[in-house]
Amino acid sequence: MREGERPEIAKLPLFAEMKEEQRERVFSASHLQVFPPQLILFDVGQKPDFLYVLVDGLIELFTTNGDRDSTMAIVEPVSSFILAALVTNQPFLMSARTLQSSRVMLIPADLLRDVIKQDGALMQEAMRELAVGYRHMVRTLTDMKLRQSTERLGNFLLLESHKRNGAMNLQLRGEKKLLASLLGMTPENLSRALSALAKHGVSVAGGNITITDHDALVTFARPDPFLDGVEVQSPFGSS
Structure with a gap:
């Protein structure tokens, strides 16, 4: 990651309260990459190598079954996605593709899992993001069933x-x-x-x-x- 990009990323809720030395450790091993539209970032069943943080652009999370596919979520900046798969080190349950040119931060999964164990602020924010994601899922299911x-x-x-x-x-x-x-x-x-x-x-x-x-x-x-x-x-x- 270039030095000029770090202050922008450091403001993200996931990283804002981390210890400076741990944040530097994460940033030094991460990089920002620009992906073109309609590019598959990962597929269902793959193990997570990175945590993805959308900085600019638009991402679709979707699932497929045979010749059918369904949009599960639209990710807007600035936010991380697929944190649950990274924390549990389990295969992705959704695929991801860019809907427009998107700038994405890639954080190595093994490193982030290690830092989560050592940094209480990062652990708390990761728990908060997972809880928010769970509550969003419940609300989505409720919306589908009651309306x-x-x-x-x-x-x-x-x-x-x-x-x-x-x-x-x-x-x-x-x-x-x-x-x-x-x-x-x-x-x-x-x-x-x-x-x-x-x-x-x-x-x-x-x-x-x-x-x-x-x-x-x-x-x-x-x-x-x-x-x-x-x-x-x-x-x-x-x-």
């Missing part, structure tokens, strides 16, 4: 708006089929769901989605602060 597909899409749009500080105009990340796969829908079902949301405060123009009536969408999708992890409120205040 119909159109409600699931509406709730997804509300959560995306919340993540973007209440933005009402949302740009789809990648193609619509990627969003459909992420939400457990076929592309055809996604198109029908988008059309159905027109009467609940959503308009669509290509890859641009606009929430035209936030309160109507909230009433339809019924976001839950416990199940979804955030409290979605109207950006215009309570009435």
